[in-house]
Amino acid sequence: MKVERMMSFFWIVVLVFIGLQALIRLAPSEAENWTVDANADAPGAYPTAMGFKVVAPIEKEPKALLDAFEAAILAQPRTHKLGTVKGQRIYVTRSLLWGFPDYTTAAVSDDQTRATFYSRLRYGKSDMAVNRKRLKQILTTIGITV
Secondary structure, eight states, X not given: OHHHHHHHHHHHHHHHHHHHHXXXXXXXXXXXXXXXXXXXXOSEEEEETTEEEEEEEOOSOHHHHHHHHHHHHHTXXXXXXXXXXXXXEXXXXXXXXXXXXXXXXXXXXXXXXXXXXXXXXXXXXXXXXXXXXXXXXXXXXXXXXX
16 A cells, blocks of 8 residues: 555656646747847846846947857757847757756847847746856857956
8 A cells, every 4th residue: 555655656746747847848938028128228247136138339240249149159059049029139048957948138229339138047036147157158259258
C-alpha cells in the first residue's frame, strides 16, 4: 500500500513537471507585447529586478546599428528573432534547462539620436542579472560601452 502511494506521488510529480515545461515552452509570444517607448529615457543604464535597459546615443546610421545588434544577439545560443513591430526588433533567448524566455527589444527614438536596448524576463521576479550580463556582452561586441 505504501509503495503504491509513493508511485502515485511520483507520477503526479512527473505529470506536473511535464505540464509546467509545456506551459513555459508552448506559451504564445506576441512581438507586440514586448515593444518599448524609445523616446522615454535619457542615455544611461537602467537596471531592474526583471531585466536591464540601456539607452545609448547613436553615433552611426541607425539601421546599421540595429543590424549590428541583430547579428550579435542572434549569435547567442538559443536565440531567435520574434519579429519587428513599428521598426522595433524583438528577440527571444531561452534558458538552457527550462527554456524560460527572455525578451530583448532594440529600438531607435523618433529623432534617431538614441537607441534603447531592453532585455527582460517573462516569468518570475528576478533574473539574477542574466539579462544584464547578456546585454552588456552584446553591446560591447558592437562598440557600445555601458
